Amino acid sequence: MFLYLCCIEEKPPKRRQMPNQRRIRKIDAPPKIEGFKPVGIKMRQLDKVVLLYEEYESIRLIDYENMNQEEAAERMNISRPTFTRIYKKARQAIAKAMVEGKAIIIEGGTYTTENYWARCKRCSRITTAATPLSHCPHCHSSDLNNLHQPE
Numbered sequence: 001m002f003l004y005l006c007c008i009e010e011k012p013p014k015r016r017q018m019p020n021q022r023r024i025r026k027i028d029a030p031p032k033i034e035g036f037k038p039v040g041i042k043m044r045q046l047d048k049v050v051l052l053y054e055e056y057e058s059i060r061l062i063d064y065e066n067m068n069q070e071e072a073a074e075r076m077n078i079s080r081p082t083f084t085r086i087y088k089k090a091r092q093a094i095a096k097a098m099v100e101g102k103a104i105i106i107e108g109g110t111y112t113t114e115n116y117w118a119r120c121k122r123c124s125r126i127t128t129a130a131t132p133l134s135h136c137p138h139c140h141s142s143d144l145n146n147l148h149q150p151e
């Protein structure tokens with residue numbers, strides 16, 4: 001949690017850029033999981049690296065969907081240099097976690113989406129839907145943590 005707060009503070013203030021130059025980073029879908037941890041070490045004993053949602057998305061588009069950076073930037077509705085910066089930061093975070101044996105937590109960021117995202121507190125599954133969710137479609141629990149909603 002402490003590390004997460006540090007990362008937030010290290011981000012440049014939003015007003016450093018002209019508001020009309022800042023494009024919203026679009027993400028298709030949230031990751032299926034909250035993060036990763038090294039084998040054989042308890043979570044509470046691990047240091048954590050935060051991977052922002054848009055950083056996760058950059059990895060997904062380039063390394064999983066095999067897009068080139070131009071296509072990926074267009075998909076996320078951002079400029080190519082902005083995409084390159086996000087992608088580089090994502091790879092650095094993952095490399096740091098692997099080399100230093102840290103957990104990766106996927107959370108936070110500055111992005112938008114066309115769907116509602118919720119994580120079920122009972123079965124931990126993430127669901128996306130065009131309308132607000134009242135129940136988990138997997139286990140029918142109404143104990144949901146709303147991760148994101150369209151703006």
Ligand SMILES: [Zn+2]
Nearest residue numbers: 120123136139
């Ligand atoms: Zn559920």
